[in-house]
Amino acid sequence: MEIKEIFRDKGLRLTLQRRAILEALQGQGFKTALELFQEVNRLHPGINFSTLYRNLELFVQTGLICRLKGPEGALYGLRRISKHHHHAVCKMCGAAYPLSRCPLEDMGEELQRLGFTVTEHCFEVYGICENCRDHMEEVSRC
Amino acid sequence: MEIKEIFRDKGLRLTLQRRAILEALQGQGFKTALELFQEVNRLHPGINFSTLYRNLELFVQTGLICRLKGPEGALYGLRRISKHHHHAVCKMCGAAYPLSRCPLEDMGEELQRLGFTVTEHCFEVYGICENCRDHMEEVSRC
């Protein structure tokens, strides 16, 4: 079990709540804290928002999940790729497609010319994925 | 007067409060709502947060200013370039340097291959500008 080992290595406890949160994060979709709260509580009623937020923060720090700042708030999803990357996120189903390049790769020269030292950056793309677009067309045919 | 005309064209009134907010936005720095609130009230005591937020929203819609979602919250600054662009923002002084390219220009092919239709995107770079870095070095010499 990989998760179990990650937790043990860091001296973290694998509680019922943490299992439930990780379970709710399965799948390729990115979800809001509210969606995760509802999903987690469907599986294990009684889990608190504070527990959810504390653990999401922990999982981000641990590198288990990614947090995106979408147009309508934070989104959380499993981190499947260990190297630095960005996402194209579907606004309908939450699916996140990793992008192959980081825009900073191409902007080093321009930023250097400006004398600008980068400490942080964000790049995310939002829209409609192929599946959802096809489904929309089906619906609109009715 | 350019502003006056823009306002007249849209049927908007050029109130004392709006003048003060636009005045506080002068300069190349991007500022938080709180910083603008303080600046505006230094110039004209009594201006309310609701007035500030309502007008910032209005100015964004009108295209007079840009709103960025920085790591520590929203930032507002004059929109000097009418075409679509992104910024490198200094975390110390707020100065925003427009970047010459939009990363989406290079990603069209990849996104098309995914069948992904883009509706929104964000790209911002944060760090330290040349001036502030030089100043930091001075300070650290003491």
Add this chain to the structure above:
DNA sequence: GTATCTGCAAAGGGTTTGCGTTCGA
């Protein structure tokens, strides 16, 4: 004169924190 805009006060959404209790290792 009148629709637009303001200040006020209150509510809203999303997230965080302190504290006493519970539970995993």
Add this chain to the structure above:
DNA sequence: TCGAACGCAAACCCTTTGCAGATAC
């Protein structure tokens, strides 16, 4: 056993809203 993690409640920050009065045009 005992410190890490939990639930609860309350606070927090930033932003938005409804309304009655003020003001630009």
